[in-house]
Amino acid sequence: MKLDVMVGGLPLRSMANFAQEAERAGFSGIVVTEAGRTAYLGCGVAALAADIDLLTGIAVAFPRSPMVSASIAWELAEATNGRFRAGLGTQVRAHITRRYGSEFEPPGPRLREYVKAMRSIFAAFRGDAQLDVTGQYYSLDLLPQQWSPGPIGVPDPPIDIAAVNPWMLQMAGEVADGVHVHPLNHPTYLTETVIPNLAIGAERSGRPVGELEVIVPAFIVPQDDDESRWREFARMQVAFYGSTPNYAFIFEQLDAAGTTDRIRERQRAGDLAGMAEQVPDRILDHFVVSAPMSQLGDAIISRYDGLATRVVHYFAGLDWTRDPAALARWSDVARAITS
Numbered sequence: 194m195k196l197d198v199m200v201g202g203l204p205l206r207s208m209a210n211f212a213q214e215a216e217r218a219g220f221s222g223i224v225v226t227e228a229g230r231t232a233y234l235g236c237g238v239a240a241l242a243a244d245i246d247l248l249t250g251i252a253v254a255f256p257r258s259p260m261v262s263a264s265i266a267w268e269l270a271e272a273t274n275g276r277f278r279a280g281l282g283t284q285v286r287a288h289i290t291r292r293y294g295s296e297f298e299p300p301g302p303r304l305r306e307y308v309k310a311m312r313s314i315f316a317a318f319r320g321d322a323q324l325d326v327t328g329q330y331y332s333l334d335l336l337p338q339q340w341s342p343g344p345i346g347v348p349d350p351p352i353d354i355a356a357v358n359p360w361m362l363q364m365a366g367e368v369a370d371g372v373h374v375h376p377l378n379h380p381t382y383l384t385e386t387v388i389p390n391l392a393i394g395a396e397r398s399g400r401p402v403g404e405l406e407v408i409v410p411a412f413i414v415p416q417d418d419d420e421s422r423w424r425e426f427a428r429m430q431v432a433f434y435g436s437t438p439n440y441a442f443i444f445e446q447l448d449a450a451g452t453t454d455r456i457r458e459r460q461r462a463g464d465l466a467g468m469a470e471q472v473p474d475r476i477l478d479h480f481v482v483s484a485p486m487s488q489l490g491d492a493i494i495s496r497y498d499g500l501a502t503r504v505v506h507y508f509a510g511l512d513w514t515r516d517p518a519a520l521a522r523w524s525d526v527a528r529a530i531t532s
Contacts, residue, residue, distance in 0.1 A: 194494060195503045196530040198520065199250065199410060200510030201226030205238045211513060211520075212239035218520040219527035222246025224280070224408070224505045227253055233265050240272040247273055250373050250408065250505070251282035251355045255303065256293035259310035259331055266311070266350040267318055267342055275347035278406070280373050281307070282355035296330075301361055303330050308352050308368050315349040318342055353406060357440065359390045366394020371406025376507060377434035378409060379479040381446045383500040409501035413493065413508060414483040423508055425469070427481050430507075432468040436460050449476050486522070490529025504530070 198220045200211055215223050222245055225232045232249040239247055247269065254262065266279040283289070283300040290297050297303075306328045317324040317336050320343070326333040351370035356362045365372040374387060392402040412427040414420055435444060441453035452471055459467035484492035497504050512519040 194497065194501065194530055195221035195246070196493070196523075196527050197222040197224050197246070197248065197408075197503050197505045198509045198523075199224045199226060199505050199507050200513070201228055201232070201235075202230050203235060203514075205234060208235045208238045209242035210517070211510070212243035212245060214513065214517070214520045216243040216245045218524050219531065220245065220506075220520070220523070221503070221527070221531055222248055222276075224248045224250035224410075226250055233269070236269055236277065237272065240269060240277070244276075246276045246278070248278040248353070248408065249280040251280040251353075253284045253289070253293070254281040254307050255283065255289050255297060255300075256295045258333075259307050259326070260314055260333060262307075263311045263314035263318070264342065266352075267315070267345060270347055270350035271345040275350075278351045278353055278371070279311075280353045280355065280408070282373070301364060304354060304361075305364050305368055306330050308354065311352060312349070319344050319349075351406065353408060359386065362387060362390035363394035363397075366391035366402065366405060367397045368394075369405075371408060371502075374407065374409045374501075375434070375440070376410040376412070377431060377440055377443055377480070379443070379447065380496060380500065381479070382443050383409065383497075385446060388500065406503060407501050408503045408505060409497060410505040410507045411493065411497070412481045413489065413506050414481050415486045415489055416483055417486060420483070424477070424481065424483070426508070428469045428472050428477050429465070431472045431477060431480050432456050435472070436468065444476070447476060447479055452476065486526070490526045493526070493530055 198215050200223060203211060212223060223239055225235045232252040236247045269277040283304055286297045289295050310326045310331045313326050316322040318341055324334055324336040353371035353373055354365045354369045355373040356365045357375045391405055395402040395405060414423045435453055436456045438453060444452035455471040456468050482492055482496055493504055509520060509523055
């Protein structure tokens with residue numbers, strides 16, 4: 194199992210410092226999210242600053258053509274000596290159509306074709322095949338030699354996709370190298386939904402599910418003076434993510450049906466505190482890993498063993514923006530997990 198740290202939205206000079214601190218602290222990798230700032234540029238800076246795994250988690254796929262995403266991933270794979278993973282996701286319709294001005298529907302089949310197109314582009318970059326992508330959403334057949342980056346001396350960058358529901362998880366298992374699990378996750382969801390559906394998809398492509406990277410964000414809360422602050426932040430994040438109607442089943446798996454409806458009622462009223470109140474401790478405990486700092490490594494392994502190949506610390510990157518020494522305190526936890 195590997196322990197990564199999540200970060201996003203850093204100025205590029207700050208990203209270089211963050212990458213160096215994450216490497217010194219013993220984290221396996223950095224998962225770079227994409228919101229107000231691009232994930233790829235952050236990975237580019239980090240690649241030159243530290244020798245550490247880099248993952249986009251996730252980069253928004255549809256506003257970029259498969260050729261653009263493949264070209265960037267190819268260069269990052271070379272810059273990291275093969276330690277880059279391209280994590281892609283659909284985002285939601287409103288952002289794709291109204292913020293990016295791009296096509297969205299149908300998101301699942303479109304992303305499936307996108308991933309397969311990137312693989313064809315990688316083969317063309319290597320010189321193993323002519324570029325020939327003919328699909329329902331993407332058609333690509335022009336790659337003169339002078340416009341190809343050529344071979345890079347490392348394997349093709351792995352492609353991981355974000356997935357929540359069974360269809361997308363099965364698709365990830367079939368065509369991707371791994372899956373970015375949503376932060377709104379708990380062991381029951383991982384056991385009953387994620388792993389079985391990944392296995393169905395993997396079987397379609399004739400491979401064992403164990404070959405897939407399962408990347409799981411975790412709300413990790415040490416039991417020290419900061420526990421209440423991070424625990425309450427986790428409660429708000431669960432409420433925020435849990436306001437999405439399509440995620441209601443994740444609460445239903447905890448015998449907490451109606452939680453999403455109650456959260457959305459408070460959301461419509463503009464009551465942020467009320468949203469968090471709909472996530473009582475008996476629900477929150479399923480989403481949070483908490484233990485004394487000296488025992489957190491064992492607690493993380495106990496919760497995710499057999500369910501995740503990479504656990505992503507959701508909070509440590511946020512803490513670093515407040516305290517540049519924050520990552521160093523996780524050295525013992527990182528060593529306990531990755532040793």
